[in-house]
Amino acid sequence: MPPAAPIPQGVADEENSYLDRTRSREVRRRSRRLLGSLLAPVRKMFALTVVLVVLAQAAKVAGPALIAWAVDRGLPAAMDGDWGPVLGFAIAYVVCAMVAGGGTAGYIRFAANVSQAILLDLRQRVFRQTQRLSLEFHESYTSGRIISRQTADLEALRELLDNGITSLASGLLFMTFTGISLVLLDWRAGLVLLVAVVPVWLVTRWFQKRSQVLYRISRVASARLIVNFVETMTGMRAVQAFRREQANDVVYGELTEDYRRNNVRTMGLNGIYDPALQLIGNVTVAVALAIGSFRVLDGGMEVGTLLATLLYTKRFFQPVQQMGMFYNSFQSASAALEKISGLLEEVPTVRAAEQPVTLPKASGHLRFEHVRFGYGEETVLPNLDLDIPSGQIIALVGQTGAGKSTVAKLVARFYDVNDGRITLDGVDLREVAPRDLRRAVVMVTQEAYLFSGTVRDNIALARPDAPDADIEAAARAVGAHDFITALPDGYDTDVNKRGGRVSAGQRQLISFARAFLADPAVLILDEATSSLDIPGERLVQRGLQTLLADRTALIIAHRLSTVAIADRVLVMSQGEVVEDGSPEELISGTGSFAALHKAWQDSLV
Amino acid sequence: MPSGHTTADRNLTASMPPSTAVVATLARLYPFLRPALPRLVAGMLCALGASLCALSIPQVLEWAVNGPLLGSAAGGDRAGVWSAVLLVLGLGVLEAGMVAARRAFILFPGTRVEASMRMALFRHLQDLPLAFHDQWPGGQLLSRSMADLGQLRRWMSFGLIMLVVNTTTIGVGVGLMVHMGGILGVAYLCGALPVVYFSYRFSQRFRRISRLSQDQAGDLATTVEESVHGIRVLKAFGRGREAYQSFSAQADELRSTELSKARTLGGFTFAITTISEAVLGGCLLLGVWLVVDGQLSVGALLAFFATAAVVNGPVEQLGHLVSMTLYAKTAVDRYFEVLDTENELRDPARPIRPEKVVGDLVFDDVHFQYPDEPTPDQAWRDPARPSEAPRTEVLDGIDLHVRPGETMALVGLTGCGKTTMISLVPRLFDVTSGSVRVDGVDVREMSRHDLREIVSIAFEDATLFSATVRENVLLGAPEGQRSEADLDRAVTVAQADFVRDLPHGLDTTIGEEGLSLSGGQRQRLALARAVAARPKILVLDDPLSALDVSTEEAVTAQLRQELAETTTLVVAHRPSTVALADRVAVLQEGRITAVDTHSDLLAQNAHYRFVISSLSPEAETGAEPKAVV
Incomplete structure (x- = not known):
């Protein structure tokens, strides 16, 4: 990567599944950090879950041993009429069963507590973040993607938490137990296991590399499916009115097929990984049998020990498959967390000040000082200076694209200025405490x-x-x-x-x-009356007169009826105020407003 | 914060959908499942084969130790050892092969069934009338399409097979135990009977909770969707915190449901584990007694417990598998709830197409009331619940004739039913009684596709899709007739020339995933779209509301020319829009009370003056003159 290229952050490369190595590592690290921070608050409960898993596993392992003892030692005693040992073993067995059952029931509950606490935490974080992010972000990210983060991606994490962690804990435990037992029994048999770990590691690395990309693609494919679904359902009226059903079927069908094909690929990958682990385990048992048998034949080993080593070797590989399943859901959840952590990493362009100024009772005095603003490359307001005393009612007039709405959005702080500043009662909007700003400035938009x-x-x-x-x-x-x-x-x-x-x-x-x-102290109406009929507008007009008494107001309306109640009219063109005066002044003048007003008057009956 | 509304937040036990049997639900899957069935069965056989291999490996090991190593003469049977090793190796490879084959077989059924069901749902949803979509929150539909079907796929790929394999293993194992152990086996079987009872109780309860949790997840998705769609309002009023609190409360409810699900599952697991193991403990005593008594050999006792150990694993997994199955069942129920919703607005069996399409539009004694259909949650809560709302008709006998080529304005107070009335023309809703006829044919007699090709509509709040300007404008144009000239013309008529200055001109992506446009810009594109469709009948819902005076004038002039040949019904709130029309119909209290030219109405109709005029005496009083009606 050339040094000048910007480092992608947040959701910038969300759709890209083939990340280069460095970036891939970064993204993965980001996702792990998130997982870590989610686990931290529940670590005690998590530890407790693991303890219960250990307990239940130990009790389960003890069961067969107790039966063996009952037969080996209890039975001869019973033959001699002494039922004590058998009774003891039977009771111990039942107790173990209850511990195993109780432990299992317990860890199911505790694991659910852990997983639900994490999911709730993450849901809340994502929700808070989407509320915090600026409109600029929302204008391109789409609701469907956020929904997909909140539903499908969280579902992937849930899979991991619900089944993965306990199977990892019990699997690891089981393997450690059997591994240690085996080494204690016969260290040379233990060596065979050690050698077998090498192919397991290699297969797992291979799986990791492949599945990482596939799961990333999966997340993207599922998000696209959701985005398309949400958009179609939201726009159903237009879909039906314009007979888009069949065309939509084609598009949605392709997305469904993409998603399906990717699921086939991930499942196919698992379909290799899982039996491969099985194969390694089974081959190891065969190898252990061969080596052990000849050692027995050569007199280097007892038959009993051989049988035990074989059973342990076999048992060692039993949970390997479970671990494979865990690793699989871990990969899937990681890919989901990569996306979620990207969203969480996004920094709102409109930020709360570090030391906010409280403004409990704003009077509504607005000032634009050398304000420059644009969306991306395109400058909308080159250099705007404006002073709006408190209580003044302003009508903003001008062609589409003149910058009226932009002025409104800047006052409501939907965006921040690129240069210069806007003040409310002398305080830069960026410094005002968000709560106070929202109380002081309210905007009514066209989309109700x-x-x-x-x-x-x-x-x-x-x-x-x-x-x-x-x-x-x-x-x-x-x-x-x-x-x-x-x-x-x-x-x-x-x-x-x-x-x-x-x-x-x-x-x-x-x-x-x-x-x-x-x-509010400042009310902004951005085309807020466009859908009203004339009687409705009359009523609102009348209401506004009461409402706007001692309030600052910015009214954008192409229906000039609003102008009647304005104290001052600003005509905007290409981001600049070209006419500024009281309605009477402008109407009696020769400017563009006078012409506009005349056209409007003529349209009335 | 209003978004706390949920469809499933009432209480857990009071009202649930009539529960159907698992088998009945799964039978519904059959049509989707059928093409995948051979592979599914093959997958199961492979799974059984793999378990068989797994079960026989220990036997071979034992045989190898007892046979070639110990059984034969001193020095051992080297050839025998080799064959044992090869056998173990062979079985091991076979097992892995079987697992691989199972996975390969199952690859397609799960994903294919999921995909085909997802497409079926999508198609059905696009077919269902708007009345349905008005009532079903988006999140609920989405959760059915994604989460529920995903659940089904996972169950088909894993749960179903394991359930069959485990049940078989348990069956065979218990059979063997009865066979080997005699009385001991029978005792085990009897002792394990309560498991059946607990399974039943568990499934009843778990089904209820999983339904609740899936519904709540759908509601949560709805809330997320709303919080993003309404983000401007939330930001404008600074209500992010309240939205968050309400979302949190809802997410917390879902969490409680999930926890109670886990508690239920935990309880069940505890019951089956302890019961089956305690019974084994009892069997241990009984078994030893039987041996002591000489009724059972030591070998048989050992074999009995060895088999019990094999059965043990599957029994423990049972809780997990049963819960997965119930979860999938609930998902399927939820899915079919939507798929089974009957479309009351269907195409006729034998659609008629008017012989000659000239654009003659007639409303004949049209009545309409919104179907007070029970909402989705009520539908399964209490189907018999009568609607409390008074059934007031929105349209109460509309008679109107719009002649071919004529432009008719529709004027009336906000909320009087204008939008409803025009929605009947392209059959977005159906009349309650009476008829709407296009060129003499009742719109219900035509196929919706044909009808909507003849009738084009532009709504006030324009919906743009995430696509290029070109695609959005040509959305309704007949396939194969999408010329650049049409596009140009439509853009010009609608005064939407601003699109040429967009970064990529007509190929700029707009809509949710693209450039955002202002309300006026969107409205002009919606108008361009309606014009580009080249309809015979054009229906416009206050198409100029967001335009400023000069743009409006330009659009009006262009439209008047453009619409010379097109029958047009236009909802108008303002005189400037009325100016488009040849005649004006006044809609008042569900009826057309007058049809005349603008100037005559202005002179003679007080209600009309009240609605449309800013200068007349009625405008000054601000109150509706009562006497005229």
Whole structure:
């Protein structure tokens, strides 16, 4: 890599599954770090789980030994009429069984506690992170990908946690026990095992290299599938209206096939790895048999010892398959954690200040000082200076692309300026404590998104602790009360279930009511009335007059009816304010606003 | 924070879908499973073969030790040792080969069945009417398509086979134990009977919990989806923290459900492990007594316990496998719940196509009310529950005739049913009674594909897909007739020339995965899309709402020319949009109360003035004049 190339970070190379070695190692390390940090808070519970696993395994191993003793020692005693030993062994056996059962039940529960605590933690981290990330990020990452991180990727981790860790612990334990027993029994037989570890290691390395890439591809393929699914379902109205069903089938079919083919490849890889481990184990047993037998024949070994070494060798390899399964789910979870850790690594472009300035009661005085801003390469605002005294109502007017919405988004701090600064009551927006900023500045956008829940919930979003009376008052103020009470359950109507019935205009009224309830010092309306009909707009207009008394307001509306209530009109063009004055001044002038206003007047009847 | 709504957050026991038997559920899988069946069976046979090899290796080892090493004369039987080694090696290779073969056989069934079921679901979802999609949250559908089908694949590739192998092993093992041990075996069998009872109880309970957990996971996905789609609102009001708290609470509920699932599984595992082992402990005593009594040989006793040890493993795994099976069953149930949803808006058996498509549109006594269908959660909660909501009709006898080539504006108050009414034309919803006819043919008599080729629609909130501008605009254009000229024309008519200045011009990717556009820009593209479809009938839902006055004027002028030949029904909120129309229909309280020209209506109809005019006396009073209706 040339030194000048930027080092990809976060989600930048998420779609790339063939990473070079350094990057691959970095990404893996990142994913392991995440796993470590998730395990840290639950390490005690985790340790307890392992203890229970050990206990249960020990009890399980003890079972056959007790039976052997019962037959070897108890039976002769019983023959002689002494039932004590047999009874003792039987009781011990039952006790062991209960310990094994209890231990197993216990570790299932504790392992679930560990795994659920980790999953909850990770879910919360991802959710918090997606809420924290700036709009800039969301505008390209898509909801489908976030959902895929939160569902399919977490599912992969869950597989590992639910089954993997216990099988790793019990497997390792079992192998250690049998390994040690074998070495103690006959160190030369132990050497055979040691030699067998070499091919196991080689096969595992081979598997690791291949599966790493395949699982990465798998994560990408599954995310694409989800992204496409979510997009299709969200846009179902357009899909059906424009007969896209068959074309979508083709696209989704290809993605499904990609995903399937990749699953076949990963499963196929496992289909080699798993029997390969089995083969190594079985061959080792055969080798041990051959070597041992000739040693017996040459008198170098007792037959009993041979039998024992063979059984131990066989048992040593029993959990190897389990370990293979563990390694497999570990690889899959690692790939998922790579993606999740990338998302978590993303740094919001709009950040909270390290030492935030509290602004509990903002008056709403806004200032733009030499503000330069652009999306990516393209500059939208070259150098904007603007002073908006508190309480002033501004109408922002201009062509599409003039930068009106950008001004609005900068004030709401959806983005940060590239250069210069915007102040609220003299404090740089970037320094204001986020909570205070959100209380002081509220923006109503054109897309009036309703969350599932009731109409009341949706209005109360602006102030979750608002009493019903306030919510109703807000709805009345914007003229939404009448249609809300006409809904089947009034304010308690579930908007999701009646989604088809809340019209675009009604949604805008609800989001207006939100703004009313929020009671901010600065209110930004970005095309917030576009879907209202004329009576609705009249009502809102009237509501606005009350609402905007002693409030700073930035109103972007192509319907110039809003201008009537503005104190000041700013006409923007190519990121600059080209006309600035009271509505009366501008209308009576000869500028572009006068022409615009005349055209609008003419359109009215 | 409103997003705390869930479909499964009530209580655990009160109301669950009618539980069907595992077998019945799996029988539903049969059509999907059938092509994969031979491979599945072959996989099972290989698995059984592998277990057989695994079981016989210890026997050979024992034989090798007892036979060639000890049995023959001093010095041993070297040839015998070699054959034993080769036998062990052969069996070992065979076992590994069988495992590899099982894996290879199972590769396709699991993934193919998953893929074909996923496609079937997707197709069905695209076919289902909007009324369905209005009621089913996205996350629930997604969780069925991804998590549930993934679960099924894993079960088919692993759980099913292991279940069959383990059950066989247990069956054969217990059979052998009865055969070898006689009374001892029978005692073991009787002692183990409670396991059956516990299995039954466990499966009842586990099924309920796993259903709950899968539903909750779907709700959680819905919340995630909403939190991203509504991110602007959450940011604008600074409600990230509340959204987080509500999400956390929901995730915590899922966690509790998962924990109670684990507790149930743990309890079951404890029961079966201890019961089967305690019974073995008892058998030990009984066995020794039988030996002492001379009814059983020591060898048979040892063989009995050796076999018990082989059975032991599968019994212990049983809990895991049964839970996996139940989980897969629930997943399949959830899947079929959606796939079985009947489409009430189907194509007719014998679709009719109008002989000559001229674009004559008639609403004949159209009534419509939204189907107060029980919501997905209620559907299985209480199917008999009558709707509490008063069934008010949105449309109450609409009569309207839009002549070929005519442009008709539809005017009415917000929420009076304009969007509903125009949605009936391309059959996004179906009328409750009456009919909508295109060129004399009831739209329900036509295939939806034909109908939607004749009728094109542009909604106010334009949905753009993650694709290039070109693909988005030509979305509805008939296949094979997508010319660059059409594209150009549509873009020009809709005043969407800004797309030519995008980084890659018409090939710029827009939509969620691409460049974000402003509301006005999106609306113009939606309009361009409707125009590019070259429909005979064009339905526009307030198509200019987000445009500024001058753009609107330009679009109107272009559209008027463009629409000369096209029958157009346009929802209008403003006089400037009405200007497009030849005539205006006034929609009021579910009926068309007047159809006339704009100027006549303005002169004679007070309601119309109230709705459309900013300058008339009605506008000043701000209240609806009651007398006119």
